[in-house]
Amino acid sequence: xxxxxxxxxxxxxxxxxxxxxxxxxxxxxxxxxxxxxxxxxxxxxxxxxxxxxxxxxxxxxxxxxxxxxxxxxxxxxxxxxxxxxxxxxxxxxxxxxxxxxxxxxxxxxxxxxxxxxxxxxxxxxxxxxxxxxxxxxxxxxxxxxxxxxxxxxxxxxxxxxxxxxxxxxxxxxxxxxxxxxxxxxxxxxxxxxxxxxxxxxxxxxxxxxxxxxxxxxxxxxxxxxxxxxxxxxxxxxxxxxxxxxxxxxxxxxxxxxxxxxxxxxxxxxxxxxxxxxxxxxxxxxxxxxxxxxxxxxxxxxxxxxxxxxxxxxxxxxxxxxxxxxxxxxxxxxxxxxx
Numbered sequence: 001x002x003x004x005x006x007x008x009x010x011x012x013x014x015x016x017x018x019x020x021x022x023x024x025x026x027x028x029x030x031x032x033x034x035x036x037x038x039x040x041x042x043x044x045x046x047x048x049x050x051x052x053x054x055x056x057x058x059x060x061x062x063x064x065x066x067x068x069x070x071x072x073x074x075x076x077x078x079x080x081x082x083x084x085x086x087x088x089x090x091x092x093x094x095x096x097x098x099x100x101x102x103x104x105x106x107x108x109x110x111x112x113x114x115x116x117x118x119x120x121x122x123x124x125x126x127x128x129x130x131x132x133x134x135x136x137x138x139x140x141x142x143x144x145x146x147x148x149x150x151x152x153x154x155x156x157x158x159x160x161x162x163x164x165x166x167x168x169x170x171x172x173x174x175x176x177x178x179x180x181x182x183x184x185x186x187x188x189x190x191x192x193x194x195x196x197x198x199x200x201x202x203x204x205x206x207x208x209x210x211x212x213x214x215x216x217x218x219x220x221x222x223x224x225x226x227x228x229x230x231x232x233x234x235x236x237x238x239x240x241x242x243x244x245x246x247x248x249x250x251x252x253x254x255x256x257x258x259x260x261x262x263x264x265x266x267x268x269x270x271x272x273x274x275x276x277x278x279x280x281x282x283x284x285x286x287x288x289x290x291x292x293x294x295x296x297x298x299x300x301x302x303x304x305x306x307x308x309x310x311x312x313x314x315x316x317x318x319x320x321x322x323x324x325x326x327x328x329x330x331x332x333x334x335x336x337x338x
């Protein structure tokens with residue numbers, strides 16, 4: 001039987017995903033150091049509002065508040081035995097919101113990195129990572145998630161472990177990595193490396209791509225890198241709303257709704273099918289992104305100069321696919337005034 005995301009992808013040229021989870025929860029009163037996943041049972045009205053904010057802004061897909069709901073991360077809050085409960089609760093609230101929406105909406109069960117380093121550099125074995133992801137996957141599945149969505153991954157083995165766990169849960173899935181170190185992930189993988197890795201997975205994702213990272217310009221350069229290899233699988237772009245700046249004790253992102261509208265259209269032109277925001281992206285940004293995608297015609301793939309002129313320069317001269325090292329260089333171009 002066809003899953004809801006595949007069915008929707010067959011009828012649409014693009015889908016709007018959601019924005020930030022952390023940014024919007026901090027705006028609702030979440031304190032630094034608190035586990036946002038605890039709000040799935042302690043502040044259910046706020047999690048409901050988080051999801052509804054994305055849906056009412058026009059999102060076709062949103063992620064559950066379960067990014068850090070694995071045993072390793074929850075152990076920091078003495079909640080490692082509550083993995084299934086917290087994931088199930090996150091998905092149940094989401095399922096209720098999606099089912100009440102006035103348009104088809106996909107519930108994507110968010111699965112973040114374990115927070116541990118994979119062997120041999122670290123102590124986390126592949127089998128242990130699979131077990132950790134599988135426990136989370138079963139909770140999200142029981143809560144009613146349509147698909148699972150692993151995100152912000154930097155190590156290929158951790159991405160592969162998630163794919164194996166999702167296979168064991170018999171769930172369709174999507175996955176993104178974060179390319180935040182001169183066009184590479186923290187563990188050194190390039191966009192080309194990811195395309196090749198995904199192509200070899202036994203349990204294939206419905207879509208894959210990039211999220212978070214340094215800024216919208218860098219992320220679109222990564223999407224161009226994916227597209228250059230011609231993958232058949234739909235691509236995901238979920239970039240941050242500008243660059244983070246510390247102000248009055250809080251992190252703020254300088255990307256305006258208008259800038260994110262430009263980003264959304266450029267992401268589509270770069271080859272992305274599922275387009276959303278990450279850190280700093282609010283419903284106000286999403287509304288502008290939806291409007292832009294609906295009203296602006298699709299264009300040719302932009303050059304790097306076009307991306308830099310619209311969204312700001314790149315954090316490094318190379319994205320790593322040319323064999324250059326991860327050294328940083330002065331930012332290319334100028335960011336538009338917010």
